[in-house]
Every structure is written in structure tokens, then in C-alpha cells.
Amino acid sequence: MATTIPAKSTGAKSKGLLALLAAGFILTGIPTVIVGPILPVFISRWSLSDTQAGLFFTVQFTAALCGVWITTALTSRHGYRPSLVIGYLLTGAGLAALNAPTHVLALVATGVFGVGYGMVVPPTNLSAAEAGGASMVSLLNFAWGIGAVACSPLILLALRHHFLTSFLGMVASGALVLAACFFFVEFPVDVHARTPESAGTRSAAPAIGITVAVSALFFTYVGTETSIGGWAAEDTKRLAGHASSLTTMAPLFFYAGLMLGRGAAPLALKRLGEFRLVLSALALDVLGVLLIIGANSPRVAIAGLAIAGLGCASIYPIYISWFSQWYGAAARRLGGVVFSTASLGASALPWLVGFISTHTESLRVGLLVPLAGCFVMLGLLAFLRRRGLEFR
Numbered sequence: 001m002a003t004t005i006p007a008k009s010t011g012a013k014s015k016g017l018l019a020l021l022a023a024g025f026i027l028t029g030i031p032t033v034i035v036g037p038i039l040p041v042f043i044s045r046w047s048l049s050d051t052q053a054g055l056f057f058t059v060q061f062t063a064a065l066c067g068v069w070i071t072t073a074l075t076s077r078h079g080y081r082p083s084l085v086i087g088y089l090l091t092g093a094g095l096a097a098l099n100a101p102t103h104v105l106a107l108v109a110t111g112v113f114g115v116g117y118g119m120v121v122p123p124t125n126l127s128a129a130e131a132g133g134a135s136m137v138s139l140l141n142f143a144w145g146i147g148a149v150a151c152s153p154l155i156l157l158a159l160r161h162h163f164l165t166s167f168l169g170m171v172a173s174g175a176l177v178l179a180a181c182f183f184f185v186e187f188p189v190d191v192h193a194r195t196p197e198s199a200g201t202r203s204a205a206p207a208i209g210i211t212v213a214v215s216a217l218f219f220t221y222v223g224t225e226t227s228i229g230g231w232a233a234e235d236t237k238r239l240a241g242h243a244s245s246l247t248t249m250a251p252l253f254f255y256a257g258l259m260l261g262r263g264a265a266p267l268a269l270k271r272l273g274e275f276r277l278v279l280s281a282l283a284l285d286v287l288g289v290l291l292i293i294g295a296n297s298p299r300v301a302i303a304g305l306a307i308a309g310l311g312c313a314s315i316y317p318i319y320i321s322w323f324s325q326w327y328g329a330a331a332r333r334l335g336g337v338v339f340s341t342a343s344l345g346a347s348a349l350p351w352l353v354g355f356i357s358t359h360t361e362s363l364r365v366g367l368l369v370p371l372a373g374c375f376v377m378l379g380l381l382a383f384l385r386r387r388g389l390e391f392r
Contacts, residue, residue, distance in 0.1 A: 017185055021124050022143040024088065024178050028120060029147020029255075030154075030171055031091055031113045034098070035060055036230045036251045037155040040237050046103045050234075050363065054354025056110055057230055061346035063111040067118020068343055072336030075123050084182040087119030092175030099165045116175070122339040125320050139266070141317055145259025152233075152252035156245055210387055211334065214326070215341040217319055217380050222342040223349030224373035225312050228289065229254045230350045232305050235363055236298040246298055253302045254309040261313020274318045275391035278381065282374050284311030289371045293364050315377075326389055349373065 035056045043053050067090075071083040094113025100106040124140065158167035229251050237247040261281075268277055288308025295301035323338060349369055357366035385391060 020178075020181055020185060022140060024084070024120060024182075025124065025140055025144040026147045027088075027171065027174050027178060028091070028117045029144040029149075030151045031095055031117050032144070033148045033151050033229055033251060033255060034095075034155070035110065037152045037233050037248055038098075039230070040233050040243055040248070041159065042103070042106060043234065044243075048103070050354040050357040050366070051351075052103075052354075053234070054351040056107065057226060057350035057354075058347045059107050060110045060114040061226065061343045061350075063114030064118030064121075065340050065343035065347065067115040067120075068122055068336055068339045070115070071119040071122055074119075080123055081182060083119045083123060085179045087116045088175045088179035088182065090116030090119070092116070092172035092179070095168050095175065096172035098168050118343060122335055125339075139262070142259055142262040142265075145255060145262055148229075148255035149252055149259050151255070152249050156248045159248070160245075207387075210326075210384065210389065211337070213380050213383055213387075214323060215338055217377060217384075218323075218338050218342040219345035220349075220373045220376050220380070221312075221315055221319060221345070223345030223347075224285070224370040224377075225258075225316070226346040227350045227353050227367070227370040227373070228292070228305065228308050228312070229258075231353055231363065231367065232301075235292065235367065236301050238363060239295060239298045239301055246302075250298070250302055250305060254305040257306040257309025257311075258313050259309075261310045262317065265314045265317065268314065274321065275381075277314050278318055279378075281311045281314045282378055284308070285315075285374045286371065287311075289367065289374065293367050293371065322389075322391070 039053055039056065042048060042056070046052075067087065071087065074083045074086075091113045094109045094111070094116060097109035097112070098106060100109055154167060155164070158164040232250040232254050233247055236250040237243050240247055265277075272280065285308050288304045288306070288311055291304025291307065292301050293304075295304060323335075327334060353363075353366035353369045355366075356369065357363040360366070
């Protein structure tokens with residue numbers, strides 16, 4: 001799918017590129033989750049229903065899906081550079097315009113930065129998987145977690161001191177700097193320029209039923225994670241009865257659990273192995289979501305968010321590692337399909353939470369969607385194991 005960083009490349013140039021990719025993921029964590037902490041502001045500003053508010057997630061991740069398609073076409077022909085440069089340019093442009101005067105313009109801005117980070121995430125993740133497996137993906141996504149965790153307190157600070165537009169402009173400037181850096185950085189030689197020998201090895205993809213199940217795993221996981229983090233601020237706000245510093249900061253606790261879990265993932269992988277770690281993580285997710293749904297105070301909900309974030313931490317990196325392991329060279333061709341379904345999940349499930357909430361007049365009922373997602377993933381994993389796939 002994309003030009004990747006060879007595992008054996010240990011020179012200063014490769015290390016510098018990895019550091020730049022990590023810096024990019026730190027920034028990317030902000031636009032990925034920014035709709036969650038800023039959503040209560042938009043709901044109040046334009047008197048949005050939950051269905052209308054959920055449309056921000058739909059626009060964001062449908063746009064990210066378009067970004068995945070664009071980057072799949074670009075990287076297969078031209079390598080990393082065009083996708084990363086264009087992706088960060090669009091991310092900066094969308095963030096700069098997010099605090100728009102109208103609902104429609106805010107949706108457009110959300111779509112623009114959605115396309116942007118949709119272009120940079122897939123090749124970065126797959127390169128990490130090929131370079132070092134689940135541990136490398138976890139560490140790279142730990143960098144993403146830094147940006148995601150920082151987002152809520154930074155939004156709170158910006159709202160409290162009335163400089164939201166300036167803050168968004170500063171983050172946009174950082175994206176433009178990254179675009180310039182990726183324009184000039186030297187990339188390794190494309191290791192996917194396959195020789196006849198390599199073309200004949202590990203090129204066969206698993207059966208179509210397995211590919212559908214793997215795609216469903218990505219769809220369900222990303223949709224579940226986005227639903228929990230995206231609705232965290234609004235859920236705690238309703239529990240408290242009003243907006244406060246604590247309610248705006250609520251997503252921080254989810255993404256802090258996510259970040260800490262990814263930092264600890266390499267150690268946990270050595271002790272438990274990938275399959276048992278995923279099962280344990282899904283159990284934590286179920287516990288966390290149940291606490292959120294049953295909470296009678298913001299503090300209980302926040303505890304549930306932290307537990308759910310810790311549970312989510314290891315799942316996505318391990319899924320990417322399994323995908324790379326199972327599909328080999330075919331992962332480069334099918335990566336666009338899998339990452340597209342992930343974006344569709346993030347587009348559909350948070351909107352579904354809002355839709356159910358609107359029609360039942362209960363956000364708690366809507367949050368049954370991510371709870372169901374955990375059980376769907378358990379069923380898909382059981383199916384894949386019965387089909388004989390290797391789980392490390």
C-alpha cells in the first residue's frame with residue numbers, strides 16, 4: 001500500500017524520519033478527537049439535537065475515508081511524500097477554520113481536516129507494523145495519544161480565556177510546518193518495489209470471508225473508540241446538569257487511559273501475548289462502558305472513561321499487527337480497504353449513538369452502541385480463530 005521504513009534501517013536518516021512521523025502523530029491526535037471536547041460548545045451555539053451533533057462525527061470520518069482512498073492511490077505510485085505533505089496542509093486548513101460562524105462552515109472545516117489526517121494515518125501505521133510489529137505500532141500510537149490527551153485541557157484553556165480561534169491557528173501552523181518538513185525530508189528507498197522472487201512469496205490474501213471479518217473488526221473497534229471518546233464531554237455535562245471544567249476535560253481521562261495503556265503495551269505483550277491481551281482489553285472496555293452507562297455522577301462516568309480508555313489501548317495496534325502478519329505483501333494492496341472500513345465505523349457508530357439518543361431521549365441508551373461493539377468484536381475474533389488464523 002505504501003512506501004515503508006525497512007526494519008533493518010537504523011541510520012540517522014531513518015531515525016530522523018521516525019521521529020518526524022511520531023511528531024506528526026502527536027499533532028494528529030488533536031484533530032482526531034477535537035470534535036468531542038468542542039461539541040458541547042457547538043450544541044449550545046446552534047441549539048443542535050443529538051442527531052445533528054452526531055453529524056460532525058459522520059462528516060469527519062467520512063472525509064477521513066476519502067483521505068484513505070486518496071493516500072492509497074498516491075502512495076502506490078509516488079510513495080509517502082505527497083500524501084504526508086498534502087495531508088498536513090489540509091489538516092492545518094481545516095483546523096484554522098473550525099471555529100466558524102455557522103454550523104455549515106464548521107462542518108466543512110471538519111471535513112477538510114478529516115481528509116487531511118485520513119491521508120497520513122494509514123501509511124504511518126502500516127510502516128510501523130512492518131518495522132516492529134504490535135510493539136512499534138503501540139509506541140507510535142502512544143505519540144498519537146499525547147496529542148489526544150492534550151486536546152481537552154487545551155480546548156478548556158482556550159475557551160476559558162477566549163482564544164479558541166488563536167489556539168486552532170497555532171495547531172494549524174504546526175501542521176503546515178510538518179508539511180514543509182515532509183516535503184524536504186529524505187525517504188528510504190521503496191522496499192515494495194518487488195522483485196520477481198518477492199512477488200511470488202506471501203502475495204496471496206486470505207479468503208474473502210476472512211477479509212470481511214477483519215474489516216468488520218476495524219469498523220467496530222474504531223467506531224466503538226470514537227463513540228466513547230466523542231460523547232464523553234456531553235455525557236458528563238448532562239450528568240452534572242451544566243458545562244464545567246470537569247465536563248470539558250472528560251475526554252482527557254479516556255485518552256489518558258488510552259495513552260498510558262499504549263505506553264505499557266510492549267511489557268504487557270511479553271507477559272500475555274497478543275490474543276490474551278486483546279481479550280483482557282475487551283473485558284476492560286465492557287466494564288468501563290457499563291460504568292459510564294450506569295453512572296449517577298460525573299466522577300463515576302470519568303472512572304468508566306479511564307477504564308475504557310485503558311482497555312482500548314492495545315486493541316488497535318494489535319489488529320494492525322495481525323493484519324500485516326496475516327496478509328503479508330497483500331496488506332499493501334488491501335490496506336486501503338481495511339482503513340476505509342475503520343473510517344466508516346468512526347463515521348457511523350458515533351452518529352448512531354446520537355440518533356438513538358434523540359429518539360429515546362436518553363444518551364445512556366445511545367451508549368449501548370459501543371457496549372454492543374465490544375461483544376461484536378469478541379464474536380469476530382472467535383470466528384477468525386475457528387478459521388485457523390494464527391494469533392500470537
